[in-house]
Amino acid sequence: MIILRRTARFCQRHGPSRRGFYNLGRIENWQDRSAMKQTAGEAAGTEGKETSTVKRILLLLQCLVDYPGESAQALAQRLNLPRSSVHRLLATLRDNDYAGHEAGGFGPGLEIYRMAAKLGGHMPYRRLAEPYLRALSERFHETSLLTLLERRHLKMFHAASGSPDDPMRYNIGLNVLEPLVWGATARVILAHLSAEEIQAAIDASGPSPVQGLTPDATEINAALARIRRDGHAVTYSHRTPNTVGVGAPFFDAEGQVLGSLGFLIPTFRWEQSDAEGIIGALREAAGALSAQLGYRKA
Structure with a gap:
C-alpha cells in the first residue's frame, strides 16, 4: 500500500x-x-x-x-x-x-x-616478543634478547634478539641449549622454578663460560632469592667477557615462568647508563608480555 x-x-x-x-x-x-x-x-x-x-x-x-x-x-x-x-x-x-x-x-x-591445550604448544613467543625487543633496542641502543625455558632438560635457549644500529653489538647464537645457572636471562628463569629443579640445574651445570667459576649452591640460591625479591637480575661477565647481562622474567596464565627478556650491554656503557631506566623498561616489557599470555599478578 x-x-x-x-x-x-x-x-x-x-x-x-x-x-x-x-x-x-x-x-x-x-x-x-x-x-x-x-x-x-x-x-x-x-x-x-x-x-x-x-x-x-x-x-x-x-x-x-x-x-x-x-x-x-x-x-x-x-x-x-x-x-x-x-x-x-x-x-x-x-x-x-x-x-x-x-x-x-x-x-x-x-x-x-x-582449544587452549591444542594451541598452547604452538604459542608464537617469538612473534609476540619481537615488538618489545625492537622497541627496547631502539630506545637504549643495546642488544636485546628473548630467552625461553626448556623445562624437561632444565636448560634455556635464546630464541630471538633485537640488534641496535651501534656497530659494537653482539652476535647471538639462537636455539642452542645452555645451562640455567649462568647469565641474567637464565637466572631470572631459574629463580622461579621449584627447589628440586633449582638443585638439579646446579648439579648439572659446569663452570661459568668466561671465568671458569664452579657453581656454588649457596651463592646461587642467595642470588635467586634477590631476583625473586627485585623482579630482575644483573650479572657481570657470566657468559661474555666485559659484558653486563640484565634480565626480567615473563609468565603464562598459570603463573609458570616461560622465559625472560634481557639485554647484553658492554660494561663500559653500563657504567655510564641509566641503569634504573633500563631495568624499569625491561620489567615493564616483560610484564606486558606476561599479560598478553594471560598472566595476572596476584
Whole structure:
C-alpha cells in the first residue's frame, strides 16, 4: 500500500506523457529502487544485529576466561548488559561446551580448554616478543634478547634478539641449549622454578663460560632469592667477557615462568647508563608480555 500511494503521488507530480500515458518504465524503475533501498536497509539492520551479537559473545568469552566463577549478574554488570541478554548468551555457549556452570558461577567450557591445550604448544613467543625487543633496542641502543625455558632438560635457549644500529653489538647464537645457572636471562628463569629443579640445574651445570667459576649452591640460591625479591637480575661477565647481562622474567596464565627478556650491554656503557631506566623498561616489557599470555599478578 505504501508503494501504491507513493506511485500515485509520483503520477500526480509528473502527470501523463505527451501521448496521454504515464511513463510506466520510470514508475517501475522508481519502485525497484525504492524496494532495493528498503531491502538494503533491512539487510544492514540484520547485519548490524548479528555483528553486535558476535561482539557480545566474544566479550563474554573473554570474561569467562579472565574472571571464572562469576555469576550471571556479575557478568552482566561487567559487560553493561541486561542479565536476560547474558543468560541467553550463556545458554548458547553452554549448549556448545564453550561455557560451564559450577558452584553458582560460570567459567570456560571443555571446548575452550580443548582449544587452549591444542594451541598452547604452538604459542608464537617469538612473534609476540619481537615488538618489545625492537622497541627496547631502539630506545637504549643495546642488544636485546628473548630467552625461553626448556623445562624437561632444565636448560634455556635464546630464541630471538633485537640488534641496535651501534656497530659494537653482539652476535647471538639462537636455539642452542645452555645451562640455567649462568647469565641474567637464565637466572631470572631459574629463580622461579621449584627447589628440586633449582638443585638439579646446579648439579648439572659446569663452570661459568668466561671465568671458569664452579657453581656454588649457596651463592646461587642467595642470588635467586634477590631476583625473586627485585623482579630482575644483573650479572657481570657470566657468559661474555666485559659484558653486563640484565634480565626480567615473563609468565603464562598459570603463573609458570616461560622465559625472560634481557639485554647484553658492554660494561663500559653500563657504567655510564641509566641503569634504573633500563631495568624499569625491561620489567615493564616483560610484564606486558606476561599479560598478553594471560598472566595476572596476584
